[in-house]
Amino acid sequence: MLLNEFLLLSAFLFCAGVYGALARKNGVLVLMSIELILNAANINLVAFGAFHGNDVTGQIFALFTIAIAAAEVGVGLAIVLLIYRNRRSIDLPDVADMSG
């Protein structure tokens, strides 16, 4: 397997996630796009770990990233629920009170 097969696929996932995070209005969909970005980073970690032989450091970092992604989704969805409760909508352009 070429290393670039993994890396280019992960780059595609990253770009799709960036597009989603920029173009989506619904808060839950933005969080899903961020998950795509985190998974792209994880693929890179595991692929480079495999590239460097029997080094498990890449896999360990991927495990940490998965745990942090779980924490991020928990807090993010709690924030989205709070926004929904206060405004009856989770369209992020409506939540622009802090944009000065």
Place this chain on the structure above:
Amino acid sequence: MHGFAHHSGLEVGSAAVPGFHPLAANLRYLPLHVAFGLLAAAMVIAAVGVVTTKNVVHAALYLVVVLAGVAGLYILAAAEFVAAVQVLVYIGAIVVLFLFGIMLTRAPIGRTADLDNDQRLPAVLVALALAGLLGTILVNAYGDKKVTPDQPVHTAPVSIALFQQFVIPFEVVSVLLLAALIGAVVLARRD
């Protein structure tokens, strides 16, 4: 891609096996390439689906396909334990959390045209520019480098590294999870 791999020699994969015909050595990795191609096609289609579909629930289901594909990639890269964790945590927990979020926010179940904001064109431009940049850099930097996942990395070395070399980050992550748990409860509490 495969022809290129064939011509650039098989310095890593089969050089260790003397007397192995290069074509046979290439054929040895053919199932991996086929599996990778199928996974990659499914993941590309599903990732585009996640960010373009007009239905919130469909986006969550497309996300399941992407995450399962990532688990498959981990197996191709010989990372069994990470693949299992990916299925358990992402597909088992995070997607369910997303579906709960969709239902609790009474998102429009079914087709709706109102999921994208008015920045779609700049977003496409940014994504394409990033794709071009990353693609160029990756092809130039790692053109013919090979990954040779001949042996799966078993769980034991992973756990030994996790609980010896990385035990302090491990504990920090557990504190982070606790903080996230308490934070989510405090945020979502009705009072």
